[in-house]
Amino acid sequence: MFSGAQISLYPMAGNFVGIILDALRALDPYRERLRIETDDLSTLLVGPPEVLFPAMRDLFVAASSSGEHCVLHATLSRGCPGEPDDAICQTAEYGGPREPLEQRKAAALKSVGSAPVTDMQAAAQFSLYVMGTGDHMDEIYGCIDFLKQSGVFGRAKNFCTRLDGDAGAVFATIEAALCRFGPPEGHVTIDLTVSANSPTRR
Template structure:
């Protein structure tokens, strides 16, 4: 077994997949990726997932924008992602880090109205009182969207932009609270037939 040496790094990463429930799914995915400004992150897509690496603010900006553009087509879109920051994890590749904290896509998407349902799970690894941290951040999400319990996760319902903004804030707060390696899994669905009568 190879033991990875940890170094101080602010590189965050996300591995995600987006699934438009449409015969036109290839164009929806490609058009969404092309519409988003990814100049401040490292982005690589393969046949399974897309990986985005860079500053936390920029990886959330990019994934939020990709989802918003895809959902704005009106098609049912599902999004699955795992966000991560800490060690073991990214410890090299600082060349992909934009120095500023200014998101490139926020102005274009901030006014898009799009109801979504979501579930997330937060994993503050390397800490002793992790359940207290998790409960604190679940409570913090209530400032952004409707929060309800769900098996193995926490359910969020509301505007998609608000969901992403809340997820970014609780992830950042967990990192700043001392978690040596923070992981968050997210599932988001927009324009689902199941949402009729919900929003």
């Protein structure tokens, strides 16, 4: 099953080039398990979700550790029928027959509870889109119920949900939302924005 993200990183600082280039070193431990392609708009990361999300998290934390206001925007997708399956996306963590919704919510909460602590506070907002299934609203409501118990739920907003907390738990929550809800081989997408060090919150 294809899974990947188009990500763009925006440090709000005059030395944004240096911050981005330094932060990209955080991807080095993941390069053998990800396909990475960069152009002048974004960077594509393709690989299994259990590698993809820690890589995104570490990139974001590395950039934000500069102390400057940093924003990461990503379009995430799994199971896109327009993308060929990529062998690099093979996962032992996800797949197989779909478990009942309550079991998937429990697994999602467990994964957030075991997320590493990064000591970087992050705010995020995201929208989940479950494609092509008649029960898509049941899946979305199930995800919302999980989010409210996740420990990082901020509030519902128009068209999206806000999360606040340590970046480790925030990215683990987004991973669970993408991978635990919707059919295991179905198309699910997320539109995500994550921010740290915003002057608005000081």
